[in-house]
Amino acid sequence: MKIVILSKGPANFSTKRLKEEALKRGHEVRIVNYAKCYVTLERGIPVVRYKGKNLSDVDVIIPRIASSLTKYGSAIVRQFEMQNVFTTTTSIALVRSRDKLRSMQLLAKAGVGIPKTVFARETADLEDVLEQVGGAPVIIKVARGTHGNGVVLAETRKAAKAVMQAFYVEGVNFLVQEFIEESAGTDIRAFVVNGKVVASMKRQSLDDDFRSNLHQGGQGTSIKLTDEERRTAQKAAKAMGLPVCGVDMMRSARGPLVLEVNSSPGFGIETVTGHNVGEKIIEYIEQTAKAGRRKDKIGA
Ligand SMILES: Nc1ncnc2c1ncn2[C@@H]1O[C@H](COP(=O)(O)OP(=O)(O)O)[C@@H](O)[C@H]1O
């Protein structure tokens, strides 16, 4: 098949691994910098252009869209969808996954365990907002944060209120979350392909940071999930309409709680666990792409 990886960097590890595995299985692969693609719209003739040429004759795209380019990247993905190109991540699922409020709503609705979460806007009832999540300490997150940036642990009521007020003033959407103290500094990443967990790791922050993101200096080790954790990850992937994704969970006293579902999960998990995730993704494409594009049925 003719596979296009939409990625800003051919040097990026995940991109390199995907290309390697696709080539190994006999596919044609091209890495296309979606930020440099442009779309010419005219009645009835959709085209994506890149380096002065039409990007036609593409069977499959694998979007690896940076969070800073969600909007533009999703427009390029959408254009391919309109040309009936199969995508491992649909434009709608991509946009959905980049919004923490929307994600939490969908996960809660699907019956996936999440930390108790409040989102609000007006400043009047700060006390009740805090009360709802069991009082300080609380976690406050900006709705579009990533890599642990924009996640704050407010240890006291006073601090929590000050942070919320600052966000209100700046017009930043945020959510307030119960602090999962029993496993602070540790979380679990489950890599899902075709609705199944194919690799999992634990991430542990090395200093006293409560955030375990690898981008914040967290360290990953391979782990085996419990049945409940595996089911939770799979259910979360389904609720988000993401056949390929990374589900982040925390082990809490009341079972696994999903923090977020990442639509462009990194391949560092291959190095940590020794599992070939890239191959699984290419296999998934081989099994699914021929049947054509599947409609998103999430409805939100
Ligand atoms: N409710 C919470 N309780 C305890 N720790 C949390 C909570 N939410 C997030 N964290 C920690 O902060 C990290 C980043 O949070 P996350 O919601 O994944 O945001 P980001 O999108 O920035 O990665 C998590 O990996 C976890 O270690």
Ligand SMILES: [Mg+2]
């Ligand atoms: Mg995260």
